[in-house]
Amino acid sequence: MRHHATALRGRKRALMPGVLAAGLLAAAMAVAPPAAADSFTYGSGVPERSAANGKGVLPILDQIAEVTEGRVSFTPILGGQLVSIPNAFDGIRDGVVDSGFFITQFSATQLPYSSLISEMTGLGGDPYATMGAINEILFVGCQNCRDEMRVAGIVPLLMQSASPLATMCTKPVASAADLAGLRASTIGSPEARWATALGMTPMRTSIVDILPALQLGQSDCTIIGTSWIRSYGLEDTVKGVIDMPQGIIAGAAPITFNRDSWGRIAKEDQARIIGLMPAAVWDYVTNAYLLPDAEVKAALSARIPFAPGDDEMHRRWTGFQEGEVAALKALARDRKLADGDAVVDRMVATFRIWHERLLPAFKGDRAKFEAVLNERVFSKYPF
Template sequence: MRLMKKWLGTLAGAGMAAALALGAASVQARDLRYAMGFPPGSDSDKAGQAYAAEVKKLTNGQLNVRVFPLSLLNFAETSAGLRDGLADIGYLLAPYFPAEYPHFNLLAESSMQLLTMDDRVRGREGMAYVGALSEFVFTKCPECQAEFAKQNQVFTGPAASSPYYLNCNKPVRNEAELKGKRLRVAGSHWSRWARAMGAQPVTMSSNEALEALKQGVVDCVVVSIPELTNLGLLEAVSDVTVQVPGGIFAGTGVTQVNSRVWKSLTKEQRQALLRAGTVMPAYIPYVYHQREKDVLNLVTQRGGRVHQPDPALLQKTRDFAAQDMKTIVEFFAKTHGVKRGEEMLAQFRPVLEKWVGLVQGVDSREKLADLYWTEVFSKVDAGAYGL
């Protein structure tokens, strides 16, 4: 009888220990709310789901990222909402908030310099820019890091689009047709381009662009081709003119983490978020470049037209891009107090040129993510970064 009681007591103790271990594991499991302004089913939503899966895998289920596409915060709400803890992770479009992120926006809005680079960058603009921007922000831009910290955020990776083109409700192929047109733009460089071409820039959230185009508030939306399906713009666009204005949207902190949340994580969990942080920076530009042709085919299948720009407009655009590197420095100095803009862009150019070479031959988003990890993200000290 005494042996039976001892055996039962041992069994009970083991059961209690197992229960306590299970309870401890469940306490460690933690949900992180990820807010993005793109709608469900968009390319960015799919990229976000891939990021969430990678976080769960790398943390053995300790962190569970719940993606809220266009439901928790829209693009215009993300900066303040993430700062105030309404979301734990956010898809930040920094050009929407020029005063809060001027140094990061200076780098992001210099993307039209891609027009003046060699032909190796064509079709890989976003992939090269993400690598260069990641490296520069992590290692050479303390001002960028200070801007994020002031907004209670930690930068864990950018994303970038394929090139931005004219998506209109009427043909806009030359400077005469462009004159007086109202263009929805998403950055000061595109605003300057519009004015230089005789058009009128209009600033609004991409969440508002469809209604603005349908109601005639704007004549064209300057976005990348995949956004025609991602944002539902396809139903209002009849004419696409490729190659102009060019440049890409690179002002994205694609997985910005709330600072308090970041500091509450273990070093291993922060390392996992950095490793998972390569997923969306690779997924978005790679998929955007791959989908351009398919979406343009959808435009023509729906009765729309795809135009090449008049050679004179294309040349004037390239001339604008070349001289705008000086203008952008002056603009950010005068408007936002950026003091070393010229130095930053001089340092950034060789980094970008290096990445144009590095992304050659990359033929999958997985290989692109591995390249970002090896060259940049793996070198970030998770034991000190953002703390």
């Protein structure tokens, strides 16, 4: 018995260091510090003074820092200092920046399906419905789009639309007849097709080159959002605006991570970030586009005439919209997308659902919009 007791005491003494170590480890885990804070570079070719930055992107980056209690923060490098608008996709993918803004239309070779979203400008009528539609297309409705993003190693958090486009020129304009024969600087092919429908000559122009093109007489007009008059310094060059709604640019991803940088964020914080997105979508289009449009129009209307467009311009717009589905399918065939027609049909159907069925249910109601967007999009996609 004495031998058994002695052996038992020996085993207890032998166990003590392990028990003590386990206890110390448990205590350490109980008081372990939170995950280390991490700062990410955010790159964009959009001018620093743009409302898209100051009232759109930067507030969302601040909200991300807040909801993660500073574990995720950003160093914004704007205005093309690290990545330009055309090469931003490559810069994000290759880790030149951790995150940033890119437009799918400038990466059509790498993103032949996703960049179709950028070609749907002519289908957009309401900014909120357009915002909902393009997010649903990318994150839920288009598997080919998601596969492209995954293969490229990038993680977009939301898609962006803007406010309705307007035609603005270096002289007063008010009608379709006033525009006939003029040259128009256009950013995308939908705007070029619309300019052609108006009897204008489209000239594909980078957004940052529109001002010198107008100043030097290389073009007479451009088709962009009203607030961009201020964002891109056109206040003293534009002399007339037709602000009849002429489609809504879509297809930009204003906050995108490369896969490695997104992977540095704890899963719990990733979930917190995604939880911000339904509200961020509403705030983005409201604060970065619709309110600045109204402010710029109010500020400039005393010296720049704003016209609603005449009956002929409205008639041509209706005809133009009717032909856009065929134009999208032709583009998909040019890209040799075997299932292009079916993909376009699904994309168009999503636009119609958001504009015809969902818009009447949430119009003007932010809470309802957020609920619909979360239910249909952000609760379904495993970011």
